[in-house]
Amino acid sequence: MDWLMDxxxxxxxxxxxxxxxxxxxxxxxxxxxxxxxLVQWYATERRKQVIVPAxxxxxxxxxxxxxxxxxxxxxxxxxxxxxxxxxxxxxxxNLIIHKRHLAAHHDCPGCHWPCPPxxxxxxxxGGRLPDH
Ligand SMILES: [Zn+2]
Numbered sequence: 001m002d003w004l005m006d007x008x009x010x011x012x013x014x015x016x017x018x019x020x021x022x023x024x025x026x027x028x029x030x031x032x033x034x035x036x037x038l039v040q041w042y043a044t045e046r047r048k049q050v051i052v053p054a055x056x057x058x059x060x061x062x063x064x065x066x067x068x069x070x071x072x073x074x075x076x077x078x079x080x081x082x083x084x085x086x087x088x089x090x091x092x093x094n095l096i097i098h099k100r101h102l103a104a105h106h107d108c109p110g111c112h113w114p115c116p117p118x119x120x121x122x123x124x125x126g127g128r129l130p131d132h
Contacts, residue, residue, distance in 0.1 A: 022074035025066055033063025054098045061091040106130070 010016035017023060036059035043051040068084035071077060105114040110127035121128055 022070055026070035026074065029063050029066030029070055031063075032059055032066060036060050036063065052094075054095060057091045057094045057098065061088060061095075064088060064091065 008014055013019070017027075036056045039059060040052055040056045043053045043056075064084045064087045068081070071080035071084055075081075101116070102114075104117040106117075106119075106129055107114055108122035108125060108127055108129060110122060111125040113122055113124035115122055115129055119129055
C-alpha cells in the first residue's frame with residue numbers, strides 16, 4: 001500500500017491539494033458536474049441514439065450549484081461566478097419539460113408499458129393504444 005500512498009500523497013498533501021471546506025465543495029461540484037457526461041454517454045450507448053436522461057439535468061443542477069458556491073464564496077472571481085450564475089435556468093426548464101413529457105405518457109392497456117404521447121401503438125407489445 002506504500003506505492004498507493006506515494007501516488008496519492010504529494011508533498012505531504014492528498015493529491016497535492018490543500019484540503020479545506022471550500023476545496024471539498026469545489027471538488028464535489030467538479031465530480032458531480034463531470035459525472036453527468038458519463039450518465040449521458042452511458043444512456044446514449046445503451047439505446048444507440050442520443051439520450052439526455054433526467055439524471056443529466058439533476059447532476060448539472062447540483063454540480064453547477066456547488067461550483068457556483070465555490071466561485072461566489074471562496075474564489076470570488078467574476079468570470080467564474082458568471083459562468084455558473086444562470087446555468088440553472090435551462091437545467092430546471094429541461095426538468096420541467098421532462099416531467100411533463102412523462103406525465104403525458106399513456107399506459108398500454110395490454111402490457112401496461114408507458115407509451116409516449118404521439119404513439120398510436122404500444123412499442124412493447126404492438127397493441128393499439130386508446131385515442132386520447
Ligand atoms: Zn403494450
